[in-house]
Amino acid sequence: MSIPDITYNIILPIFLVVGTAAIADYILDINPHALSRLLVYLFTPALVFHSLATMDIQADEASQLIIGTIIALAIMSALGYGVTRSLHYDRKLEGAFILSVAMINAGNYGIPLNRLAFGDAGEARAILCYVASAIMINSFGVFVASRGSVPTREALLNMFRVPLPYAAALGLLVNATHFDLPNPLIDSMDLAGQAAIPGMLTALGIQLSHTLQSGSALKRLKQVLLASGMKLLVAPVVAVGVALVLGFAGLTRQVFIIEVSMPTAVMSGVLAIEFGSDAEHVTATILVSTLASIITLSVLLSLLM
Secondary structure, eight states, X not given: OOHHHHIIIIIHHHHHHHHHHHHHHHHHOOOHHHHHHHIIXXXXXXXXXXXXXXXXXXXXXXXXXXXXXXXXXXXXXXXXXXXXHHTTOOHHHHHHXXXXXXOXXXXXXXXXXXXXXXXXXXHHHXXXXXXXXXXXXXXXXXXXXXXXXXXXXXXXXXXXXXXXXXXXXXXXXXXXXXXXXXXXXXXXXXXXXXXXXXXXXXXXXXXXXXXXXXXXXXXXXXXXXXXXXXXXXXXXXXXXXXXXXXTOOHHHHHHHHHHHTSOBOHHHHHHHHHHTSOHHHHHHHHHHHHHHHHHHHHHHHHHHO
């Protein structure tokens, strides 16, 4: 498939939803905070729990994808931290920069992208990468977002106040033990989880709209371009290296590289708002990296497909 075909058939449908949400925000001036809280505390945990509890994929392949994703994000976090130390960023911007370069938009962008590119099998593997990234975002990401505005002890405690890691652990337990949950319970998790991806796409559109209207991307252009460059150009190299070391092959390798190469996670902006990090920097990087990813992901998909 050519790069224009990939852009038109795989990436454009996602951006039509995001763009519609951005236009709605421009007209209605939507407050993103309530939606952010619903995503953090209800819809995303439900999606993760249901996906893990019902997934049908070999355990070794699933663990490979989860471990590989965590390793790749840890490497990007370390690289981001090194950049902030060398440039003497303050603590608040340091946390925001690390969030920007390390946390991937594996859910609301990565899952539909891999579904459109590789079908149901690609979507199943993308969900595993998303689960790993979501665990990182909702544990380490919460800590990083919090430490710029609260003491380290409170930032550590915030890691245990979000439900997603518990939802992931319960989902894995249910899957491993083949425990039959009551149909009303599993169906309710499925329904709530289905709201997560459109909810995150909507949140992305609202955040991009707010960022465009505030002009924060221009105010912080140098920092934002640096973070976006690391996210879109350095992360794919890290992903290829991790895939080689862990022996990924076939569809698993393709999905893994695409997921790690996704732009900055919408949830990074959600956490920056929720826990008092430098939200302007994060949302500006979400804007720039998301728009630039139309090109980088089209090229990457053309090389992998």
